[in-house]
Amino acid sequence: MTEEALMKTVINCETGEVQVLPLSQEEIDQRLADQAAFELQMQQREAAIAAKEALKASAKAKLIAGQPLTAEEADVLVI
Amino acid sequence: MAFDLIQKITLSSTSAYVEFDTLPTTYKDLRVVISGRINASTNRTVSLIRLNNDSSSSNYIQFDWYFEDGSNGGEFANGTARSRIMGIFPSNNSTSSSSYGISDTWINNYKNTTNYKQINSHLCSYQTTGSWDLWNNGNVWKNTNAITKIGFDTDVGVWAVGSTFYLYGLK
Numbered sequence: 001m002t003e004e005a006l007m008k009t010v011i012n013c014e015t016g017e018v019q020v021l022p023l024s025q026e027e028i029d030q031r032l033a034d035q036a037a038f039e040l041q042m043q044q045r046e047a048a049i050a051a052k053e054a055l056k057a058s059a060k061a062k063l064i065a066g067q068p069l070t071a072e073e074a075d076v077l078v079i
Numbered sequence: 080m081a082f083d084l085i086q087k088i089t090l091s092s093t094s095a096y097v098e099f100d101t102l103p104t105t106y107k108d109l110r111v112v113i114s115g116r117i118n119a120s121t122n123r124t125v126s127l128i129r130l131n132n133d134s135s136s137s138n139y140i141q142f143d144w145y146f147e148d149g150s151n152g153g154e155f156a157n158g159t160a161r162s163r164i165m166g167i168f169p170s171n172n173s174t175s176s177s178s179y180g181i182s183d184t185w186i187n188n189y190k191n192t193t194n195y196k197q198i199n200s201h202l203c204s205y206q207t208t209g210s211w212d213l214w215n216n217g218n219v220w221k222n223t224n225a226i227t228k229i230g231f232d233t234d235v236g237v238w239a240v241g242s243t244f245y246l247y248g249l250k
Binding site for chain 1: 085086088090092093094095096097098099100101102103123125127134136151153155156160162163164230232233234235237244246
């Protein structure tokens with residue numbers, strides 16, 4: 001599907017009329033920006049989860065080995 | 080408490096954006112229910128709300144709590160994000176044609192011209208490959224104008240044929 005084929009559906013709530021119109025170039029550009037912004041948010045979220053899991057694993061390994069934890073490692077273990 | 084059905088549309092052709100225009104002024108609150116699916120080549124197909132044709136992310140604040148696939152989730156945005164995102168709908172990339180996600184969105188005091196507008200959405204999306212999403216989402220539209228249009232964008236792909244949008248009003 002090409003971006004040129006993108007359409008929008010507008011319902012007039014007063015009359016019930018339904019119009020199907022092509023997206024404007026501005027709307028197409030906004031879609032691309034929205035897509036990039038969401039991907040960035042999701043990547044940041046997943047990176048934060050991975051970093052927390054890594055800290056947990058490190059803290060667990062140190063506890064088993066009887067080694068001191070860093071403050072960050074202790075934080076992920078304290079509820 | 081009873082909601083009146085104001086308009087309902089089931090798409091007979093794909094659409095990247097669906098909008099309820101010329102909203103009635105006879106109600107206090109509005110509610111939009113979407114039974115939807117998005118045609119796209121990716122699983123993460125996001126819907127975004129657009130009020131009065133304002134698609135500038137900087138005019139919205141986003142709060143989300145979400146779960147995805149059981150191993151990923153939590154706080155997604157805590158109010159520092161400027162976004163219109165509501166959550167993820169099923170994509171035909173990973174679900175059967177009979178699988179539709181559902182969202183329920185409330186907007187209170189939509190006609191008031193004093194306060195920013197608050198939006199609360201719940202969204203459930205199950206994809207037949209086994210992936211799923213559950214979103215509890217809040218948005219604030221930083222504008223005091225009365226809302227006259229409510230629309231729903233996709234960031235990739237298009238709303239699939241058969242997707243249904245219901246607009247209700249509460250007096």
